[in-house]
Amino acid sequence: MTMPMGDLIYEILDTAEMILEHFTTACFLGYLCGRLPERKCGGDADRKQRYLAAVFYFAVMMTLHLIPLLNPSSATYLLFSFGAYLLGSAAAFLALVFACGTDFYWSLFLTVTFFSMRWQGMSITGRISIELFDVAIKFLNWLTEGQFALVWQWNMVHIGVNRALNIFLDVLMFLLFTKWFTARFSMRNRKLSGKEKLFLLTPGLSGSVIFFLVHWLIDKYELADDKGIFQEYPYFKIMIICMNLLVILSTLVVLNLFSDLEEKREEEKRQAVQQGQMQKLREHVQEMERVYGGIQEMKHDVKNHIAVLEELIAQKRFSEAKEYLEPMGRAVESLDYVYKTGNPVTDVIIQEKYKRAGDLGFSFESDFQFPVQSKIDVFDMSVILNNALENALEAAETAEHGYIRVSSCWQKKMFLIEVVNYFAGTLEYDKESGMPKTTKADGGFHGTGLKNIQRVAEKYCGAIDVEVCNQEFHLMVLLSGVLSCEQKLTDEN
Numbered sequence: 001m002t003m004p005m006g007d008l009i010y011e012i013l014d015t016a017e018m019i020l021e022h023f024t025t026a027c028f029l030g031y032l033c034g035r036l037p038e039r040k041c042g043g044d045a046d047r048k049q050r051y052l053a054a055v056f057y058f059a060v061m062m063t064l065h066l067i068p069l070l071n072p073s074s075a076t077y078l079l080f081s082f083g084a085y086l087l088g089s090a091a092a093f094l095a096l097v098f099a100c101g102t103d104f105y106w107s108l109f110l111t112v113t114f115f116s117m118r119w120q121g122m123s124i125t126g127r128i129s130i131e132l133f134d135v136a137i138k139f140l141n142w143l144t145e146g147q148f149a150l151v152w153q154w155n156m157v158h159i160g161v162n163r164a165l166n167i168f169l170d171v172l173m174f175l176l177f178t179k180w181f182t183a184r185f186s187m188r189n190r191k192l193s194g195k196e197k198l199f200l201l202t203p204g205l206s207g208s209v210i211f212f213l214v215h216w217l218i219d220k221y222e223l224a225d226d227k228g229i230f231q232e233y234p235y236f237k238i239m240i241i242c243m244n245l246l247v248i249l250s251t252l253v254v255l256n257l258f259s260d261l262e263e264k265r266e267e268e269k270r271q272a273v274q275q276g277q278m279q280k281l282r283e284h285v286q287e288m289e290r291v292y293g294g295i296q297e298m299k300h301d302v303k304n305h306i307a308v309l310e311e312l313i314a315q316k317r318f319s320e321a322k323e324y325l326e327p328m329g330r331a332v333e334s335l336d337y338v339y340k341t342g343n344p345v346t347d348v349i350i351q352e353k354y355k356r357a358g359d360l361g362f363s364f365e366s367d368f369q370f371p372v373q374s375k376i377d378v379f380d381m382s383v384i385l386n387n388a389l390e391n392a393l394e395a396a397e398t399a400e401h402g403y404i405r406v407s408s409c410w411q412k413k414m415f416l417i418e419v420v421n422y423f424a425g426t427l428e429y430d431k432e433s434g435m436p437k438t439t440k441a442d443g444g445f446h447g448t449g450l451k452n453i454q455r456v457a458e459k460y461c462g463a464i465d466v467e468v469c470n471q472e473f474h475l476m477v478l479l480s481g482v483l484s485c486e487q488k489l490t491d492e493n
Contacts, residue, residue, distance in 0.1 A: 030054030116207035343370035362402035374481030423473035
């Protein structure tokens with residue numbers, strides 16, 4: 001039996017809309033999957049591989065919707081359609097976890113949240129599209145005095161425009177959500193607590209359950225009453241749209257709140273590090289006061305020591321004079337620094353790290369000179385040296401024959417600091433900051449050292465660079481020694 005032309009065109013339009021909807025969903029899903037934290041693969045290759053989740057989703061949805069036994073006009077299709085979306089979501093999730101090797105929880109969170117938002121948006125755009133469709137038909141029938149409904153060609157054009165409008169609204173909804181999501185929310189590598197996981201999953205799970213229950217109710221009501229629930233209760237349409245908007249709003253609020261809490265956590269980490277830096281600076285000042293006090297004491301006693309030595313030498317008691325000099329030599333050594341940097345604060349920092357390296361049994365070499373001709377603040381320099389050398393000590397102490405080399409260079413009003421240390425591991429980079437991730441299992445307050453160095457470098461219109469070559473970790477910090485970026489902006493204004 002040949003299908004009437006009107007029915008054939010309607011089937012073509014309906015199928016085209018379905019394919020475009022699934023393709024659009026798959027594209028945006030793949031884009032968001034690329035923002036998952038790297039776990040096993042890492043880098044651009046890993047992000048491209050995550051588009052497999054979008055491919056799996058699209059393949060499953062196309063297969064389920066194009067099975068000839070599925071009749072879109074049947075009453076059971078709506079329920080099965082929801083089941084089909086569940087299968088498509090499950091396929092995307094399994095592809096992320098097993099094919100891409102990404103984190104189990106973040107894959108689950110993204111899948112549940114994305115499809116909950118997709119269902120809520122689909123419900124809203126579909127309802128708006130239907131209402132506009134009904135209004136347009138009534139208007140065209142009024143305009144043509146009832147003749148529009150009799151001309152199937154015009155009906156097909158109108159249906160085609162309506163389907164295109166539906167796709168446009170879906171794409172607009174996806175754009176708004178993905179733009180907000182990528183700008184405001186960040187899925188991090190750190191291990192979340194059970195409460196945090198539940199907090200993030202709840203909106204997506206709740207939205208999915210609500211969507212299923214509402215559409216199950218609509219379907220059951222239509223089976224029991226041919227008129228349908230919307231004809232008997234017109235206000236129910238508004239209730240559904242309001243419910244969908246509330247689910248979307250609650251999801252965005254939860255994600256935004258989590259992002260705010262993460263920013264607060266990062267700020268607490270920065271403050272903790274800054275407090276540590278201030279404590280270090282106080283310790284350096286106390287060390288300088290100790291050295292200065294020792295010098296003053298020695299200066300006060302030096303005349304008495306000389307008088308004693310002169311008397312011993314005059315009596316030709318040379319062995320006793322030598323014994324008398326030994327404790328004086330040790331006292332001088334305790335007040336002297338191996339490396340002179342040109343600034344008392346950096347002298348203390350280099351000396352402290354040198355002593356720690358000696359205690360740990362590996363070599364420490366320094367050719368660092370503080371740029372006295374620059375306008376670089378000594379506190380900022382202490383932040384760079386403390387963080388860089390502390391990281392180097394922690395990395396080098398894991399080796400049997402560790403070593404650290406620190407050097408500096410002043411040229412053309414630019415100051416370059418380089419710290420080299422033994423490093424036998426591999427680096428993984430954070431895709432947001434571009435900095436290496438911490439290698440410690442407890443990353444809570446670790447991994448901020450390089451960020452602090454980068455912050456100081458940016459203050460002086462500079463930059464930092466890290467690389468690993470032949471089991472050596474190279475950290476290079478470039479600073480402008482003329483003026484800071486803040487001063488430059490002030491002068492320009």
